[in-house]
Amino acid sequence: MNIIAGLVLAMGVLPNIPAVGKSLEKVAKWLGGFQTIIGIVAIIVGILYFGLQGIVAIVAGLILAMGLLPSIPAIGKDLAKVVKVLGSFQTIIGMVAIVIGIWGLFF
Numbered sequence: 001m002n003i004i005a006g007l008v009l010a011m012g013v014l015p016n017i018p019a020v021g022k023s024l025e026k027v028a029k030w031l032g033g034f035q036t037i038i039g040i041v042a043i044i045v046g047i048l049y050f051g052l053q054g055i056v057a058i059v060a061g062l063i064l065a066m067g068l069l070p071s072i073p074a075i076g077k078d079l080a081k082v083v084k085v086l087g088s089f090q091t092i093i094g095m096v097a098i099v100i101g102i103w104g105l106f107f
Contacts, residue, residue: 001038001045002053002101005060008032009094039064053104060097063087 007014011028015021031038042061046054062069062083069080086093 001042001057002060002097002104004031004101005038005042005057005064006094006097006099006101008035008038008064009060009090010098011094012091013095035064036067039066040068053100056093056097056100059086060093063090063093 007024007028008031011025011032014025014028017024039061042057042064044061046057046061048054049057062079063086066080066083066087069083070076072079
C-alpha cells in the first residue's frame with residue numbers, strides 16, 4: 001500500500017528516474033484518479049498493521065484523502081489543517097513511502 005500511495009504522492013519527481021521514470025509517471029497519473037480511495041485504504045491498512053509501515057501508510061493516506069477530511073464530524077476541520085501542512089511535503093513523504101514500502105517487501 002505504501003508503494004502505491006508513494007507513487008501518487010511523488011508523481012512530480014518520477015520522470016527524473018532513468019529508464020523507468022516515464023512509465024512510472026504514467027502509472028502514477030492513472031492511479032491519481034483513485035487518489036481518495038487509495039488514501040482511505042492506506043489509512044485502514046495503516047491502522048490494522050500499526051508500526052513503521054502503518055504510520056507511513058496513515059500519513060500518506062491522510063494526504064491522499066484530504067478532500068474528505070472536512071466532512072468528518074468533530075475533528076475533520078482541524079485534521080484538514082494539519083494535513084494541509086503535511087501536503088507541502090507531499091513529494092518527500094511519497095519518496096519515503098516508496099522506500100519504506102519496498103523495504104517492507106523484503107523484511
